[in-house]
Amino acid sequence: MNIPRNQRFHSWLPFYTLLQKEVRRFIRVASQTLVTPVITASLYLFIFGATLGERIQLLEGFSYAQFVIPGLILMGVINNSFSNVASSLFMSRYLGNIVDLLVTPVTPAQFILAYTLAAMIRGLAVGIIVWLISGLFATLPWAHPFAVVLMALLASFLFAQFGIIAAIHADNFDSLAMYTNFIILPLIYLGGVFYPISILPPFWAGLSHLNPLFYLIDGFRYALLGVGDLPFALSFGLAFALAVCLFGWAAHLINKSHRLRN
Amino acid sequence: MTTPALDIIHLNKTYNGHHAVDDISFSIEPGEIFGLLGPNGAGKSTTINMISGVTRIDKGTITVFGYDNQKAYRTTRRMIGVMHQEVVIDNFFTIDQTLRFHAGYYGIPDDPQWRTTLIDRLGLRPHLHKVMIKLSGGLKRRFMIAKALIHKPNLLILDEPTAGVDVELRHTLWEFIREINHQGTTILLTTHYLEEAEQMCKRIAIMNHGKLITLEETHRLLQQFGARRVMVRLNRPYPELPNGLDAFSVEPLDPFSLRLTLPNQMTVSELLIVLQRLDLPIVDLETERAGLEDIFLQITQSKEPT
Structure with a gap:
């Protein structure tokens, strides 16, 4: 046996490998990671697009299906970006195989980028499939296509960061589930997926302005339909600022926190 | 002077006020097999985790072949391969896929020839397409060694590599590790099987309660603490022990046999x-040397902190 020692180090190979592993991980369990969220979204589409939706009109000039589809697409993007990184990273910590990564030359930036990008790919894949299926119920005008892409990318990035934070802070499965059940779900449902904030009484409308999801959903709906409760620049600006803050927090956890390298 | 493979200087780690590693310093020469021993909770795994980067260092420095493992962590981690004590499972990928990923994490493109060598030498070929959870305990250990070596490290750290492994596999693993060492890989190992450390290691450090209490060449350690004992068998039972054997801490074993401890300078012929002279008719004689096991107990017990 002869150990070959002359080997070249490829600085970004650790990143590509981790990204590839993360993407292959969710594809391997596609029935849970892609099919289930698409079925859930399709059920919503069926209920609000084909049944109830025909009896509701909230926005002048648009059917209820058209109103609700942007929110449902974004809901798929958000949920799946979050879940991908939260479950993968938490499981790695829980099972202990995270040490296999911690002993390698993967930099903190590569670590965050790989997990984030894989989460964004899953979130956006679900979003695209939901959008394709939504074509059965309504067509969307795609008023500002560039802004559509921008908001979807921003939403998936933001929730990937939140997923990293949750995975590193959670100590057990219950606390991880709490992030989904007590933070993400209420924020989504109260963030204007199913109704415009403008129809709420002033107090609840004011409270909804504290919900970061409101800005993402409103901005995304504006980009797709051309109408929204807020100017697009404000929605995008606030969501962007929040994404930067969460990225900083996630970076701190990966880089300095004792929770990962205790 | 050659650069040490590993140089640890005043290393400290505290968990909630408890000194898991308390100001330890030692170096390992390139090409050496170095044993780090100690009872459970002595701080061995914490030390290893600080070397490999899993645990943050509170105080002190660690250099690997001259590179600081905090400032130049990308360089040092590439040089180190670690086999952790705890078996960690990844249920998503087969062991073949995991090995390929692992090389990539180290920034090394897949080297099929080296991967094949590891797979064959460690008997993993029939199991390549299984996920790790389906492997037996021994196979998991072998796979973990392959994973630690996939990027051809210069310093291989083995934390209890043979824990829970049957005798035959232990023998195979040590043979393999010796071969890796002959190829120029420096080895740091911890083990509970002291006879293994005795056979494998050129030098041995013993830790207890986070402190380094002994660091010695293995043969010196055995010389220093390893009292020789002689078992004699007589051709008739002795009614009572004759006077004149006080210097030998005699232990009667049965009516025909005695065990005597030989004073340091005395030869067996003396x-x-x-x-x-005492007219004890000897039929048979057997000498034995205190093993590392006894020495380890002597040292850890005599140096208990007060």
């Missing part, structure tokens, strides 16, 4: 003369 002992035989003494026994002949």
Whole structure:
């Protein structure tokens, strides 16, 4: 046996490998990671697009299906970006195989980028499939296509960061589930997926302005339909600022926190 | 002077006020097999985790072949391969896929020839397409060694590599590790099987309660603490122990046999003369040296902190 020692180090190979592993991980369990969220979204589409939706009109000039589809697409993007990184990273910590990564030359930036990008790919894949299926119920005008892409990318990035934070802070499965059940779900449902904030009484409308999801959903709906409760620049600006803050927090956890390298 | 493979200087780690590693310093020479021993909770795994980067260092420095493992962590981590004590499972990928990923994490493109060598030498070929959870305990250990070596590290750290492994596999693993060492890989190992450390290691450090209490060449350690004992068998039962054997801490084993501890400078032939003078008819004689096991107990017990 002869150990070959002359080997070249490829600085970004650790990143590509981790990204590839993360993407292959969710594809391997596609029935849970892609099919289930698409079925859930399709059920919503069926209920609000084909049944109830025909009896509701909230926005002048648009059917209820058209109103609700942007929110449902974004809901798929958000949920799946979050879940991908939260479950993968938490499981790695829980099972202990995270040490296999911690002993390698993967930099903190590569670590965050790989997990984030894989989460964004899953979130956006679900979003695209939901959008394709939504074509059965309504067509969307795609008023500002560039802004559509921008908001979807921003939403998936933001929730990937939140997923990293949750995975590193959670100590057990219950606390991880709490992030989904007590933070993400209420924020989504109260963030204007199913109704415009403008129809709420002033107090609840004011409270909804504290919900970061409101800005993402409103901005995304504006980009797709051309109408929204807020100017697009404000929605995008606030969501962007929040994404930067969460990225900083996630970076701190990966880089300095004792929770990962205790 | 050659650069040490590993140089640890005043290393400290505290968990909630408890000194898991308390100001330890030692170096390992390139090409050496170095044993780090100690009872459970002595701080061995914490030390290893600080070397490999899993645990943050509170105080002190660690250099690997001259590179600081905090400032130049990308360089040092590439040089180190670690086999952790705990078996960690990844249920998503087969062991073949995991090995390929692992090389990539180290920034090394897949080297099929080296991967094949590891797979074959460690007997993993029939199991390549299984996920790790389906492997037996011994196979998991072998796979973990392959994973630690996939990027051809210069320093291989083995934390209890043979824990829970049957005798035959232990033998195979050590043979393999010796071969890796002959190829120029420096080895740091911890083990609970002290006879393994005795056979494998050139030098041995013993830790207890987070402190380094002994660091010595293995043969010196055995010389220093390893009292020789002689078992003699007589051709008739002795009614009572004759006087004149006080210096030998005699232990009667049965009516025909005695165990004597030989004073440091005395030879066996001198002992035989003494026994002949006392008219003890010897049929058989067996000498034994205190193993590392006894030494380890002597040292850890005598140096208990007060």
